[in-house]
Amino acid sequence: MKAIRIHKFGSTEEVLQFEEVPVPQPGAHELLIKVEAASLNRADLGLRSGNYRIAPEDLPIIPGREFAGTVTKLGDGVTEFKIGQRVVAYTGMGGYAEYACAKVPDVRSIPGGVDAATAAAVPTVFLTAWFGLLEEGKLKAGEWLLVQAGSSGVGTAAIQIGKHAGAKVIATTSGAEKGRRLRELGADEVIDYTQDEWDTEVMRVTGDRDVDVVLEMVGGDVYQKSLQVLAAGGRLVSIGGAFGKIPDTPPALTEGRKATRFSITNYLKSKPEDFKQLDQILGWVEKKKFQVVIDKRFPLEETRAAQWYLQGREHFGKIILTMG
Numbered sequence: 001m002k003a004i005r006i007h008k009f010g011s012t013e014e015v016l017q018f019e020e021v022p023v024p025q026p027g028a029h030e031l032l033i034k035v036e037a038a039s040l041n042r043a044d045l046g047l048r049s050g051n052y053r054i055a056p057e058d059l060p061i062i063p064g065r066e067f068a069g070t071v072t073k074l075g076d077g078v079t080e081f082k083i084g085q086r087v088v089a090y091t092g093m094g095g096y097a098e099y100a101c102a103k104v105p106d107v108r109s110i111p112g113g114v115d116a117a118t119a120a121a122v123p124t125v126f127l128t129a130w131f132g133l134l135e136e137g138k139l140k141a142g143e144w145l146l147v148q149a150g151s152s153g154v155g156t157a158a159i160q161i162g163k164h165a166g167a168k169v170i171a172t173t174s175g176a177e178k179g180r181r182l183r184e185l186g187a188d189e190v191i192d193y194t195q196d197e198w199d200t201e202v203m204r205v206t207g208d209r210d211v212d213v214v215l216e217m218v219g220g221d222v223y224q225k226s227l228q229v230l231a232a233g234g235r236l237v238s239i240g241g242a243f244g245k246i247p248d249t250p251p252a253l254t255e256g257r258k259a260t261r262f263s264i265t266n267y268l269k270s271k272p273e274d275f276k277q278l279d280q281i282l283g284w285v286e287k288k289k290f291q292v293v294i295d296k297r298f299p300l301e302e303t304r305a306a307q308w309y310l311q312g313r314e315h316f317g318k319i320i321l322t323m324g
């Protein structure tokens with residue numbers, strides 16, 4: 001089968017190799033899936049440069065943390081799925097390939113009205129936004145939510161989940177066109193951080209009240225200023241530092257304000273049963289309550305171009321690899 005493999009860490013053009021490799025065989029309680037689509041995530045960039053969860057001795061690896069397709073083979077003991085069933089898998093690895101194995105607990109069925117590319121784009125960003133906002137951030141109806149990087153994959157999911165929770169949502173982005181699209185997704189207020197001092201704008205929009213929850217993923221200055229726009233009792237949920245540093249230990253804050261770090265991988269390790277939340281989210285995607293924003297699709301052999309596109313920051317929402 002064809003797959004993208006990483007043999008050493010480095011830049012996109014140095015390390016992403018399009019190769020012929022053997023089809024993997026499912027072990028006990030695993031499925032073999034013929035992959036139709038896999039989704040890109042910013043974490044893939046950290047993975048190929050050696051900064052995300054993989055040690056040099058684990059190489060070579062096939063990246064791709066989530067993918068969707070059809071079950072083609074069952075490992076011993078699998079009773080939960082059938083050959084021919086359409087599924088989405090959230091494995092952390094292996095999705096940039098024509099076939100991939102997944103453990104039964106990491107797989108869910110896809111509703112009939114959801115295509116493979118859409119399903120593959122859902123797990124990371126929707127589960128991160130769902131549990132990051134509702135469990136970690138304790139977001140409640142009527143509260144102000146600030147979503148940094150609104151046009152990111154996670155941002156587009158978080159805006160919709162914030163509205164679902166009954167919050168008033170402010171999103172930051174660059175440029176008028178991305179801003180217009182964020183309003184279409186449901187953002188009540190959009191701040192173009194290239195035009196305005198976004199923290200001053202947050203104060204203006206909320207009538208000097210500031211916000212109850214911030215979903216932060218940019219890092220650096222944006223992280224530091226996000227602490228300043230928390231109202232008393234406010235919660236900052238940091239999910240990463242895509243463009244700047246974040247403190248290893250969140251700072252202590254006054255007046256009941258709280259800053260925490262959240263990882264969907266660690267969350268699902270401690271609460272694996274919560275992965276089933278994907279069923280409800282995919283159901284709402286099928287009913288068009290939630291929109292999965294796919295910006296662009298690339299064939300598997302053009303994975304390098306897809307990653308360059310992700311790094312270029314022109315995208316809005318998710319980037320997808322398609323197989324065959």
Ligand SMILES: NC(=O)c1ccc[n+]([C@@H]2O[C@H](COP(=O)([O-])OP(=O)(O)OC[C@H]3O[C@@H](n4cnc5c(N)ncnc54)[C@H](OP(=O)(O)O)[C@@H]3O)[C@@H](O)[C@H]2O)c1
Nearest residue numbers: 041042128149152153154173174217239240242262263264
């Ligand atoms: N902890 C977790 O469990 C978890 C899970 C998933 C993702 N993440 C993290 O979440 C972040 C987003 O991931 P993703 O894959 O969704 O990213 P993505 O689609 O690559 O989006 C990143 C976007 O951030 C925006 N941005 C950059 N600088 C900004 C700034 N100063 N203010 C506002 N927006 C800015 C850019 O769009 P503009 O043109 O609008 O600037 C860029 O397109 C990454 O840090 C990722 O590692 C964490």
